[in-house]
Amino acid sequence: MPDRTEAENAPSPGAADQVGPVPAVRVRGLWKRFGPQTAVSGIDLDLPAGRFIGLVGPNGAGKTTTLSMVTGLLRPDMGKVEIGGHDVWTDPVAVKSRIGVLPEGLRLFERLSGQELLAYNGRLRGISGAETDKRASQLLDVLDLGDARHKLVVDYSTGMRKKIGLAAALLHNPEVLFLDEPFEGVDPVSAQVIRGVLERYTRSGATVVFSSHVMELVESLCDWVAVMAGGRIKAQGRLAEVRGEAPSLQQAFLDLVGARAVDGADGLDWLGGGR
Structure with a gap:
């Protein structure tokens, strides 16, 4: 499977029909239900590169x-996902060569x-042994795993596992990196190292998409956000x-998701006093 450098030279079906730059991720009408529960309710997203x-x-x-x-790990009930103009489900080889995932x-x-x-991981990605060893050594050193x-x-x-997972996701130099709660359970030193690597990665023109429920972290790192609630x-x-x-x-997040304040009227007037 080619790495990012080779993938960039591959033709992108339908790219000529796009108006303006092709988004890194394009989602249309994405649905997923688990029995009676609807987890994702027909969402649309355009995530810029x-x-x-x-x-x-x-x-x-x-x-x-x-x-x-979005990353092809779970099939939707309905909808379409494109990464760099390639359909995740009809063109999976082209997509998987362009993405890195830390689930x-x-x-x-x-x-x-x-x-x-x-x-x-390098052998699975079709990277030569010498190149894999070089990249692996550099990633291990930069991520303090040498x-x-x-x-x-x-x-x-936990922090070391997150960092080695990140190294594996970056090894083939993907165009788009997807991270699910990458800082959860990570100590401050490891978090700072991960943050530095990700900032360096995006400065090269690549895209990072990460999920989080920690607003302060998102506000300090991100320049583009999507707020999700109730699918x-x-x-x-x-x-x-x-x-x-x-x-x-x-505060914007709390307003958007309709969070309510908790006070004595909620039946917790006994809590914290009268022992």
């Missing part, structure tokens, strides 16, 4: 389900060392546009 994009929402909003469908609940080959894991390159992944901490997109656009007149993205 070369941006740091946040998909934000409360727990249970449908973020993980949406990312799973929630990442599962790794735990009996491999970090270096062996990256070597295995001293743990020969350590089994089963013995990695629907409540707002999408540049950070300043979505925030509007609100003092922070946090």
